[in-house]
Amino acid sequence: MIERELALAELPRVRDLLADPAGTLRARFEFARDERGRAVATVAIEAIARWRCERCGGAFERPLHSRSEVEFVADDRGEPADGDREPFAAPGGRVRLVDLAEEEFLLAAPLAPSCDEPERCARAPRPAPPSLAAAPATRRPFDGLRDLLQKTDRT
Numbered sequence: 780m781i782e783r784e785l786a787l788a789e790l791p792r793v794r795d796l797l798a799d800p801a802g803t804l805r806a807r808f809e810f811a812r813d814e815r816g817r818a819v820a821t822v823a824i825e826a827i828a829r830w831r832c833e834r835c836g837g838a839f840e841r842p843l844h845s846r847s848e849v850e851f852v853a854d855d856r857g858e859p860a861d862g863d864r865e866p867f868a869a870p871g872g873r874v875r876l877v878d879l880a881e882e883e884f885l886l887a888a889p890l891a892p893s894c895d896e897p898e899r900c901a902r903a904p905r906p907a908p909p910s911l912a913a914a915p916a917t918r919r920p921f922d923g924l925r926d927l928l929q930k931t932d933r934t
């Protein structure tokens with residue numbers, strides 16, 4: 780097993796996601812061959828990151844833990860032989876631990892981080908999705924479905 784401690788600031792794609800890149804990421808890697816001789820690894824990370832809330836824009840701290848089974852493939856188009864594994868392109872059989880750790884962080888990172896602090900978030904104006912904001916208040920949910928069915932009938 781290999782262990783590494785990396786500064787989040789060293790990981791460019793992670794850095795862009797965060798409110799600020801302070802903090803470290805601890806990563807553990809176990810490399811192995813599966814029963815068919817394919818190169819695989821278990822990648823586990825732990826980090827405490829400072830995220831930017833999607834709703835109120837405030838910065839907040841939250842830990843991130845993640846663990847994946849990775850299978851090394853020849854290039855970006857490669858598919859893992861085992862669907863439960865994450866493909867990771869390792870051209871020429873070479874891989875950088877930093878890249879593996881970064882990928883694992885990105886897989887586990889929330890798409891829309893939210894601070895969940897009622898006090899702070901409730902006061903922030905919530906951006907309503909345009910389709911909902913424009914819909915009349917009396918809109919019935921199945922109207923659209925009926926339109927769709929009629930269109931289907933006519934064809």
Ligand SMILES: [Zn+2]
Nearest residue numbers: 832835894900
């Ligand atoms: Zn918030």
